Amino acid sequence: MPYFDAASSVPLHPVARQALTAALDEGWADPSRLHREGRRARMLLDAARETAAEAVGCRPDELVFTPSGTAALHTGIAGVLAGRRRAGRGLAVSAVEHSAVLHAAAAHEEGGGSVTEVPVDRTGRVSASAYEAALRDGTADGGTALACLQSANHETGTVQPVAEVAGVCAEAGVPLLVDAAQSLAWGRPEEGWSVLTGSAHKWGGPPGVGLLAVRKGVRFAAPPPSDERERGRSPGFENIPAVVAAAASLRAVRAEADAVAARLRPLIERVRAEVPRSVPDVEVVGDPVHRLPHVVTFSCLYVDGEALLHVLDRADFSVSSGSSCTSSTLTPSHVLRAMGVLSEGNIRLSLPPVPGESVEADVERFLQVLPDAVREVREQVNAPGTTAERSTAGQDGRARDEGPEDRAAPYGEQSAPAPEEGGRELTVNALGTVCPMPVIELARHFDDVPVGGVIVVLADDEAARVDIPAWCEMRGQEFLGVQGDRFRVRRLS
Amino acid sequence: MPYFDAASSVPLHPVARQALTAALDEGWADPSRLHREGRRARMLLDAARETAAEAVGCRPDELVFTPSGTAALHTGIAGVLAGRRRAGRGLAVSAVEHSAVLHAAAAHEEGGGSVTEVPVDRTGRVSASAYEAALRDGTADGGTALACLQSANHETGTVQPVAEVAGVCAEAGVPLLVDAAQSLAWGRPEEGWSVLTGSAHKWGGPPGVGLLAVRKGVRFAAPPPSDERERGRSPGFENIPAVVAAAASLRAVRAEADAVAARLRPLIERVRAEVPRSVPDVEVVGDPVHRLPHVVTFSCLYVDGEALLHVLDRADFSVSSGSSCTSSTLTPSHVLRAMGVLSEGNIRLSLPPVPGESVEADVERFLQVLPDAVREVREQVNAPGTTAERSTAGQDGRARDEGPEDRAAPYGEQSAPAPEEGGRELTVNALGTVCPMPVIELARHFDDVPVGGVIVVLADDEAARVDIPAWCEMRGQEFLGVQGDRFRVRRLS
Numbered sequence: 011m012p013y014f015d016a017a018s019s020v021p022l023h024p025v026a027r028q029a030l031t032a033a034l035d036e037g038w039a040d041p042s043r044l045h046r047e048g049r050r051a052r053m054l055l056d057a058a059r060e061t062a063a064e065a066v067g068c069r070p071d072e073l074v075f076t077p078s079g080t081a082a083l084h085t086g087i088a089g090v091l092a093g094r095r096r097a098g099r100g101l102a103v104s105a106v107e108h109s110a111v112l113h114a115a116a117a118h119e120e121g122g123g124s125v126t127e128v129p130v131d132r133t134g135r136v137s138a139s140a141y142e143a144a145l146r147d148g149t150a151d152g153g154t155a156l157a158c159l160q161s162a163n164h165e166t167g168t169v170q171p172v173a174e175v176a177g178v179c180a181e182a183g184v185p186l187l188v189d190a191a192q193s194l195a196w197g198r199p200e201e202g203w204s205v206l207t208g209s210a211h212k213w214g215g216p217p218g219v220g221l222l223a224v225r226k227g228v229r230f231a232a233p234p235p236s237d238e239r240e241r242g243r244s245p246g247f248e249n250i251p252a253v254v255a256a257a258a259s260l261r262a263v264r265a266e267a268d269a270v271a272a273r274l275r276p277l278i279e280r281v282r283a284e285v286p287r288s289v290p291d292v293e294v295v296g297d298p299v300h301r302l303p304h305v306v307t308f309s310c311l312y313v314d315g316e317a318l319l320h321v322l323d324r325a326d327f328s329v330s331s332g333s334s335c336t337s338s339t340l341t342p343s344h345v346l347r348a349m350g351v352l353s354e355g356n357i358r359l360s361l362p363p364v365p366g367e368s369v370e371a372d373v374e375r376f377l378q379v380l381p382d383a384v385r386e387v388r389e390q391v392n393a394p395g396t397t398a399e400r401s402t403a404g405q406d407g408r409a410r411d412e413g414p415e416d417r418a419a420p421y422g423e424q425s426a427p428a429p430e431e432g433g434r435e436l437t438v439n440a441l442g443t444v445c446p447m448p449v450i451e452l453a454r455h456f457d458d459v460p461v462g463g464v465i466v467v468l469a470d471d472e473a474a475r476v477d478i479p480a481w482c483e484m485r486g487q488e489f490l491g492v493q494g495d496r497f498r499v500r501r502l503s
Numbered sequence: 504m505p506y507f508d509a510a511s512s513v514p515l516h517p518v519a520r521q522a523l524t525a526a527l528d529e530g531w532a533d534p535s536r537l538h539r540e541g542r543r544a545r546m547l548l549d550a551a552r553e554t555a556a557e558a559v560g561c562r563p564d565e566l567v568f569t570p571s572g573t574a575a576l577h578t579g580i581a582g583v584l585a586g587r588r589r590a591g592r593g594l595a596v597s598a599v600e601h602s603a604v605l606h607a608a609a610a611h612e613e614g615g616g617s618v619t620e621v622p623v624d625r626t627g628r629v630s631a632s633a634y635e636a637a638l639r640d641g642t643a644d645g646g647t648a649l650a651c652l653q654s655a656n657h658e659t660g661t662v663q664p665v666a667e668v669a670g671v672c673a674e675a676g677v678p679l680l681v682d683a684a685q686s687l688a689w690g691r692p693e694e695g696w697s698v699l700t701g702s703a704h705k706w707g708g709p710p711g712v713g714l715l716a717v718r719k720g721v722r723f724a725a726p727p728p729s730d731e732r733e734r735g736r737s738p739g740f741e742n743i744p745a746v747v748a749a750a751a752s753l754r755a756v757r758a759e760a761d762a763v764a765a766r767l768r769p770l771i772e773r774v775r776a777e778v779p780r781s782v783p784d785v786e787v788v789g790d791p792v793h794r795l796p797h798v799v800t801f802s803c804l805y806v807d808g809e810a811l812l813h814v815l816d817r818a819d820f821s822v823s824s825g826s827s828c829t830s831s832t833l834t835p836s837h838v839l840r841a842m843g844v845l846s847e848g849n850i851r852l853s854l855p856p857v858p859g860e861s862v863e864a865d866v867e868r869f870l871q872v873l874p875d876a877v878r879e880v881r882e883q884v885n886a887p888g889t890t891a892e893r894s895t896a897g898q899d900g901r902a903r904d905e906g907p908e909d910r911a912a913p914y915g916e917q918s919a920p921a922p923e924e925g926g927r928e929l930t931v932n933a934l935g936t937v938c939p940m941p942v943i944e945l946a947r948h949f950d951d952v953p954v955g956g957v958i959v960v961l962a963d964d965e966a967a968r969v970d971i972p973a974w975c976e977m978r979g980q981e982f983l984g985v986q987g988d989r990f991r992v993r994r995l996s
Contacts, residue, residue: 013538015532015536015538018532018533018541019531019532019533019740021531022527022531031524034520034523034709035514038512038513038514038704039506039508039511039512040508040511043508043821043823044812044816045506045812045816045822046504046816046821047506048508048511048821077570077574077711077739077742078570078738078739078742079739079740080730080740081570081739084738109730110728110730110738110739113729113730114728116727117727117728120727209740211531216745217740217742217743217745218570218742218745220739234606234609234613235577235603235607235609237603237606245571245574245577245606246570246571246572246573246713247512247571247572247702247704247710248710249571249709250710251709251710252709252710252745316537319537319538323538323539328538328540328541330538
């Protein structure tokens with residue numbers, strides 16, 4: 011039963027379990043009490059803080075424990091924005107941050123602040139110069155109070171140039187919050203951060219523990235209401251057993267990190283190389299060099315990601331698709347959208363960082379299973395290039411009854427002369443259909459347009475905005491733009 | 504090693520431990536994922552919600568899990584205040600609520616809202632008519648959006664008339680939030696609440712779990728930033744193992760509750776009766792009838808609470824003093840202050856609600872140890888009535904060097920004629936001394952004033968504001984009031 015969704019959550023590390031069990035016996039009392047049970051709890055809490063601070067690379071009194079990585083991000087962002095209110099109300103975040111950062115940014119905007127989104131390249135990487143420009147933009151709004159950057163992306167594994175961005179921030183006198191949730195297991199964050207956050211269940215610690223480190227000297231005003239626990243930065247009774255388990259497992263995971271990375275990285279490289287060879291119309295996304303050792307993500311044209319997840323689940327593979335934080339919605343991942351890459355049929359493999367003999371064999375079996383799984387899902391929707399499409403095009407019941415081809419106009423029928431092209435346009439109606447149907451309709455009718463001609467796809471599915479341009483990029487065709495629900499593509503070859 | 508601080512936190516219930524261990528294996532994955540690990544986690548979460556909802560007395564979709572009871576209170580209060588903003592900006596809270604409620608109220612005031620504090624009687628109990636008056640006050644500010652009342656007090660064990668107050672609130676159309684942290688272990692809350700909160704580590708569940716139930720129909724807007732987890736009311740990765748353990752242990756604790764209460768209640772009654780017999784100058788506080796079965800609180804005149812804690816700790820008793828939320832500060836408990844009872848030398852015994860053979864014997868031994876412990880602490884400060892005071896009054900080194908008696912003016916020396924008394928006043932200078940010294944100075948010099956005369960105590964210790972009036976009440980003397988640092992007391996007998 012291979013579990014390849016480690017970037018979402020991993021099973022408890024054996025060291026975490028051991029520490030948790032012990033701390034449940036010793037650390038259940040209120041650490042602010044003067045009695046022996048309280049003093050024992052306080053000692054465990056202090057020791058856990060020292061261990062975690064050492065792993066993060068900060069002083070113990072700079073670190074507090076929060077109930078989750080999300081809480082650490084929310085408090086970290088709100089705390090600096092409030093503490094540095096006089097410096098300005100600007101907040102700069104990369105376009106591929108975790109949704110917890112984007113939610114905090116949206117709350118800041120609702121409260122009257124301004125947010126600048128820093129773009130990424132097609133591999134999902136930011137540049138120091140883009141942050142420099144964003145900080146300049148912030149000055150126009152009265153100054154940037156805070157910049158945020160993840161250490162590595164949760165969907166693509168792309169590692170960000172934290173130290174370079176930190177340099178730009180330092181020069182501008184703007185503190186940098188680094189969301190290190192995806193990378194803390196692998197090593198100490200790069201230097202230069204002002205605020206750092208993490209989440210224990212990502213490295214094999216228990217759920218219920220986040221880390222929030224704030225460098226001395228950074229103006230910080232925790233959002234009210236607060237209490238006297240955790241330096242006034244994380245209200246509520248301390249979860250000492252979980253905190254002890256989190257700290258102990260972080261140390262243990264770090265000790266194993268290099269060996270685990272050396273084992274997983276070649277497996278990921280193999281997936282990156284092999285999938286495009288064995289599955290047609292696949293785009294492997296994320297930076298090929300600057301990447302986490304255990305994550306690989308690819309998108310498959312003409313595939314419904316959820317359907318592919320189910321087929322892989324039947325074959326015993328647990329993987330994820332799109333952004334974890336939008337899996338209950340129909341909108342495509344904001345990360346893939348920001349990168350400008352295909353979002354349909356998106357699959358992320360994130361290998362568990364625990365020692366185990368079967369990972370290699372499991373990855374090999376995944377590579378064997380994947381081509382048939384993708385073919386099966388494509389055939390369900392009569393995707394271009396499938397046997398189903400070639401032998402029964404136009405005859406498949408579902409496609410005929412509900413598919414858009416009945417509505418697709420024959421070449422030229424509904425089109426009007428397009429003066430700027432000097433030719434006519436083919437319009438394909440995919441309104442009311444969802445991913446991957448609009449792109450399938452585009453592909454299916456593409457050959458009906460002569461080279462140089464234009465095809466118009468009518469589509470109101472949110473994912474089409476990501477996937478039609480991405481299809482053009484993959485196919486070397488020209489995306490002319492979208493107006494309302496009209497996507498225009500020129501055939502170049 | 505008797506642990507008598509159950510109202511702060513109790514060790515993990517065996518059922519909680521068992522459930523936690525099992526759920527760590529089964530419930531570590533992200534419940535929003537579609538793969539089998541995610542589905543398994545989702546099932547555990549759903550089952551835990553049903554169990555907890557049954558215990559609370561609400562529908563599963565009315566209940567969310569938060570990272571702590573404090574978080575449940577903060578979100579519950581902010582959520583109703585935001586959701587009912589149009590109804591008004593008034594918030595009514597009893598004067599003896601948990602500090603988490605008072606912190607949320609302070610945040611509401613900072614944000615421009617108004618807060619009405621509902622007074623309590625000398626037993627710490629509110630009345631429905633006092634809430635009725637508070638809701639009327641709120642109307643003057645544009646309407647009360649929310650009223651808050653604890654089910655039972657954490658310091659005194661006093662049980663509040665929740666159903667009566669709920670009736671008054673319903674009549675006024677104001678939702679009532681009930682903080683049930685101290686009583687959920689003992690039974691379902693009384694009917695009539697609109698929002699209900701709880702905290703698992705108070706009933707033997709793990710830390711890291713709070714409950715927030717919001718009745719259908721109550722307008723609620725969770726404070727931003729939020730995410731899609733827990734109905735948008737509690738952001739961050741779900742702590743499923745802890746939630747499962749919390750729900751399972753709540754059910755188990757409830758099944759045992761009547762039997763445990765029947766065993767603990769007579770022990771508490773015995774302490775309430777015996778302590779005033781065996782220790783002079785003690786005030787047992789809290790309602791004698793409407794009370795939790797496991798809590799008893801008393802205050803000892805002329806005693807430094809922290810010093811008494813240490814002596815009892817040496818005798819192996821873990822008890823607490825004052826409010827748990829102010830133990831790191833020097834201010835007296837806001838609960839005792841609101842009740843108008845003595846705060847100095849305050850001790851709370853809260854017996855663990857777990858079956859165990861030694862509680863009876865431990866309580867007996869406590870009753871044997873207590874009189875000597877109090878005497879020892881009183882002798883350290885030369886308190887009135889101690890051997891030390893009788894034999895060495897004015898000669899004790901510490902008192903002579905640092906104590907206020909060198910500064911205490913002889914009768915009349917610093918006093919001016921007090922025309923309204925037609926007599927002279929004795930002024931005792933206790934400035935710069937802390938609890939219990941100002942009250943000791945008052946008592947020590949009290950006999951120097953004739954019946955009908957007035958003694959003035961100069962004191963700048965915060966606790967004197969509670970304890971000098973309380974001393975008068977206990978002694979049947981007349982407290983004339985305080986102006987600045989001048990406390991005036993008339994001798995009646």
